[in-house]
Amino acid sequence: MHPPIANIPSLNLFLSSLTDPKTPVHFRKNQVIFSHGDPSDSIFYVETGAVKLTVTSVQGKEAVIAVLGRGNLFGENALASGVRVRSYQATALSRVRAFRIESHAAMKVICKHEEACRSVLSYLIDLTERLGEDVAANILYDSGHRLARALLSLSKLKEPNPLGSAIAVNQQTLACIIGTTRQRVNILIQEFRKTGLIADTIHQRSPKAARKG
Numbered sequence: 001m002h003p004p005i006a007n008i009p010s011l012n013l014f015l016s017s018l019t020d021p022k023t024p025v026h027f028r029k030n031q032v033i034f035s036h037g038d039p040s041d042s043i044f045y046v047e048t049g050a051v052k053l054t055v056t057s058v059q060g061k062e063a064v065i066a067v068l069g070r071g072n073l074f075g076e077n078a079l080a081s082g083v084r085v086r087s088y089q090a091t092a093l094s095r096v097r098a099f100r101i102e103s104h105a106a107m108k109v110i111c112k113h114e115e116a117c118r119s120v121l122s123y124l125i126d127l128t129e130r131l132g133e134d135v136a137a138n139i140l141y142d143s144g145h146r147l148a149r150a151l152l153s154l155s156k157l158k159e160p161n162p163l164g165s166a167i168a169v170n171q172q173t174l175a176c177i178i179g180t181t182r183q184r185v186n187i188l189i190q191e192f193r194k195t196g197l198i199a200d201t202i203h204q205r206s207p208k209a210a211r212k213g
Contacts, residue, residue, distance in 0.1 A: 011073065011123055015045065017116040020105035027092040034075065040084035042102050043075045049096030050157045050167045053088050054176070064176040066131065067093065069157040069167075076124065078103040079110070093157075094167050138179055146178040147188050151198060 015022070022045070027033055033044065033051065044051075046068055053066045053074060065088060068074055074090055084103075110117045138146060151174075157167040171189065175182045192198045 011119055013119045014116045017109045017113045022099040022101055025098050025100045027096040029092055029094050031092045033090040034086050035089045036086055038086045040078040040086050042100050043073055043078050043106055045099040046070055046072045047097045050093040052091045052093045055088050062176050143180045143184055144188050150177045
């Protein structure tokens, strides 16, 4: 239900302070990175591409809680104390290149390096504030306004290729991001096109067709 998160505080200091190796990992488009309930023993830093974070109700209804691009962390509950499991599912929206950082390695830096710790806290606080703003927007704004916000944010995320083209999403994913139906998204997209607000770049394939593609 939340638009993509971008332009948050840099984590470069935290990354450069790591003494244990960061493991480069690659994910293909639509690949599940981890699922709800999996052991939460590492965090991921997105270097290129975009990642969709989702939760699913017992009835099977999916909601997108965030879309994260370059410079973002996910899997952050691996930094919590006690028994840890993933609280959401992470799926690659495009080809993704990331760093996997074991939780013990991240905590070593956070505990020993004050400025690195400050950068992580600043990141997490800013992320929490932005998610709070998105919750308010979903309550206060209509679906057209929410879709416009989501499209604007998605336009800032780029595919990991030399051309840096925008991340492509289908209408079902947009519906999950803004908390409405695919049919409603289709109507809004047509209205946006008629007014010249967007170009013809949104995939209109059904979820079934998208899976086949």
